[in-house]
Amino acid sequence: METLVSTWSRTSQILPEKYVFPIGERPGPDEVPLCQNIPLIDLSADKSQSQTIEKILAACEEFGFFQVINHGVSEDLIDAAMKVVNDFYNMPDEDKAKVYSTDPSKDCRLFTSSYSYAKEELHFWRDNLRHPCHPLDECIHLWPEKPTNYRNVVGKYSLEVRKLSLRILELIREGLGLESGYFGEELTGSQLMSINHYPPCPDPSLSLGLPKHADPNVITLLLQGTVSGLQVFKNGQWLSVEPLPHAFVVNIGHQLQIISNGKLRSAEHRAVTNSKESRTSIVSFINPCPETIVEPAKSMINDCVPLYRPFMFKDFLKFYEEKKGDTKALMNVYKIKT
Structure with a gap:
């Protein structure tokens, strides 16, 4: 528990050396411009x-990301979810200690x-609560018991966000001309909830909440909250x-880029911090099942050669962690050399 940024940083006014990134990787003091043409x-x-x-x-081909509104998830549920995850991070340390673990498994x-x-040689300025969400009835008992309404609110939220993710994937499926039911349980059977918390940082120009990376999964839905911190490359x-x-x-995510045989692109992004406000985001990852074989869809290679070789998703995840966000090095492992 003593390593949690939200625990020790409350009384720290100096950024520890282990959180200072090299010049080429740190955000720097210059303000990053707002992206004016993000697809909405x-x-x-x-x-x-x-x-x-x-x-x-068009958004998936050019940007690899977009924002959606009027999506069917109620505003009340969104507000309740953001409140309960902030309540979690605001709990006393002894309550959070019941969920804290250094065991990645x-x-x-x-x-x-x-x-x-x-x-790690360097640390990111963030704390993270992570747990599976699907099937809900098989994993909800693993979730935090406090706040007392956490399981109820986040359970309802995870179901609605999963439904929205599958709806968007169905629209993408139709647009790509893939067969009906393509994004079935094998490619979408795992859902992971990742709740990031970035406390105020003594020097945001030197640190990172999360480094430059693209997501390894099929599709990600991110709820930002009200505080800016997401940047796209x-x-x-x-x-x-x-x-x-x-x-x-x-x-x-990378899997959708591969399934589309490179027609769609995964977006590289990072999270930065600020010195005044904490920031909390709720991220839902839709993943293939670990044993699923992923490869370009046959209908995407009718008139061209496949760009990627088949692989098992759990093996891809292993390489992803080893490459530490180096998208080019990661994807080169799976590209077919011509």
Whole structure:
């Protein structure tokens, strides 16, 4: 528990050396410009589905991410979820200690920085609560018992966010021309909830909440809250993603890039900190089942060669952790050499 940033940083006014990143990796003092043309997609039922699909595919090809509004997840539930996760991080240390663990194999755990704090040369300025969500009735008993309404609220939230994720995947499926039912349980059978907490940082220009990376999964839905901190890397430049009330940021993961045979792209992004406010985000990852074989969809290689070789998802995750966010090095492992 003593390693949690939210525990020891309350009385610290100096950034420890282990949190200072090299010049080429740190955010620096310059303000990152706001991305003015991030695709904002309205999922209202009265919108033309064909036009919605067209906008989603265009966003996935150019940006690898977009934001959705009028998505069907109630604002009250979104507010309740954000409140209960903040209540979790505001609990006394003795209550959080019941969930804290340094064991990466533990299904539900609170930890700091990355997967293995003890093995890191540098640490990230974040604490993380992580647990599985699907099937809900098989994993909800693993979740924190406090706050007392955590399981009820986050359980309802995880179901709604999963439903929205599958809805977006179905629109992508149709747009790509994949067969009906393509994104079935094998490719979407795992859902992971990751709740990030970034306390105020003494020097945000030197530290990182999360480094440059792209997500290893199929699709990610991120609830930002009200405090800015998400940045996306596009055309060699970092751009800030403005938090929109009750909107979800949708990230395309590596698996969807591979399934589409490179037509869609996974988005590189990072999390930065600030010196005045804490920031909490709720992230839902939709993953394939560990034993699933992932490869380019056959309908995506009818008129061209496959760009990626088949692999088992659990093996991909192992390489992903080894490469520590180096997207080029990771994807080169799975690219077919021509």
